[in-house]
Amino acid sequence: MANNSLLKHSLSLASTLLPCLLNVTSAEPPDSPPAAPIVEIVPIEFYQSAFAALTNATDRDALEGQVRQMIAADPDRRQIIEQVVWFAAQDQTDPLRRVLVGRILKVVDLPTEQLVRILVPHLDNRVSSVIERVRDILLSCEDHSSTRPPDFSPYRAIIEEDVRANREPSRSLIRHMYRSDPSVALLTLIRAYQLRDPEEIKPILWAEHTIADLMWKRRYGFVDRRGGDPAVTAELDKLARHDRWWVRLYAAEIIAANPELATASTRARLETDTQVLVKQAVGRAPADPAQRGDDQ
Numbered sequence: 001m002a003n004n005s006l007l008k009h010s011l012s013l014a015s016t017l018l019p020c021l022l023n024v025t026s027a028e029p030p031d032s033p034p035a036a037p038i039v040e041i042v043p044i045e046f047y048q049s050a051f052a053a054l055t056n057a058t059d060r061d062a063l064e065g066q067v068r069q070m071i072a073a074d075p076d077r078r079q080i081i082e083q084v085v086w087f088a089a090q091d092q093t094d095p096l097r098r099v100l101v102g103r104i105l106k107v108v109d110l111p112t113e114q115l116v117r118i119l120v121p122h123l124d125n126r127v128s129s130v131i132e133r134v135r136d137i138l139l140s141c142e143d144h145s146s147t148r149p150p151d152f153s154p155y156r157a158i159i160e161e162d163v164r165a166n167r168e169p170s171r172s173l174i175r176h177m178y179r180s181d182p183s184v185a186l187l188t189l190i191r192a193y194q195l196r197d198p199e200e201i202k203p204i205l206w207a208e209h210t211i212a213d214l215m216w217k218r219r220y221g222f223v224d225r226r227g228g229d230p231a232v233t234a235e236l237d238k239l240a241r242h243d244r245w246w247v248r249l250y251a252a253e254i255i256a257a258n259p260e261l262a263t264a265s266t267r268a269r270l271e272t273d274t275q276v277l278v279k280q281a282v283g284r285a286p287a288d289p290a291q292r293g294d295d296q
Helices: 002-022 045-054 060-073 078-089 095-108 112-124 128-141 153-164 171-180 182-192 198-219 230-240 245-257 264-271 276-282
Strands: none
Touching: 045 060, 045 078, 045 095, 060 078, 060 095, 078 095, 078 112, 078 128, 095 128, 112 128, 112 153, 112 171, 128 171, 153 171, 153 182, 171 182, 171 245, 171 276, 182 198, 182 245, 198 230, 198 245, 230 245, 230 264, 245 264, 245 276, 264 276
């Protein structure tokens, strides 16, 4: 009996120490992280009625006056922002509602980072039309231009806070970033996830540079917009094998938009990835690259 007890104790101790001795660590969270809390907006009749009345308002001063009265009752402006998003989401075909959102946001005049912090949780809203309106506003906050990359600094601040607090960053936010601009998203995440080792960073940067260079050449007509590139294909294959899921997501997003750049084995690897977002992204790519549109 004593020998059996000693054996059980030894096995228990080994199971506790073995991961430490082997320095077993994971660069990514499990495939099914803790479910994000349910996010919703409860419509408030006061705001919804007021917004409906303001939809056709032609007197700019009167509109600003009513919005400032709302601000006086809601100093942090969160409720106003959420309620106007809900209002816009109720009829996606009505252009007047979209115009009203822009006019109200202009009067509310929140700093971009504060506005983004209010909106980002609603990328996980239970109502899909709310998510779409939130994405529209976030895109406008990114200040897209043909002469400069979008500004992801508010997203970086949010993700950095989560990383430093050992919280899982919002996957919906990371997905939005990649849908908006994959290259800027990847470079932002390198910083937000606090990567420090040059030996890890350099291969990612080189891959992004190689791929971005091809996209630039395609954009300005220096190469065939549907042509392959062996160097890019090789880099995508390396990224598809990376330990960090958000690096693999970059590869998946590039392949989704440019399926002709991936080998069948690279695509198959991403299609069976442990991370749902990676599988979803590469799954958007047409089975036949010839089916790709010309808007890339």
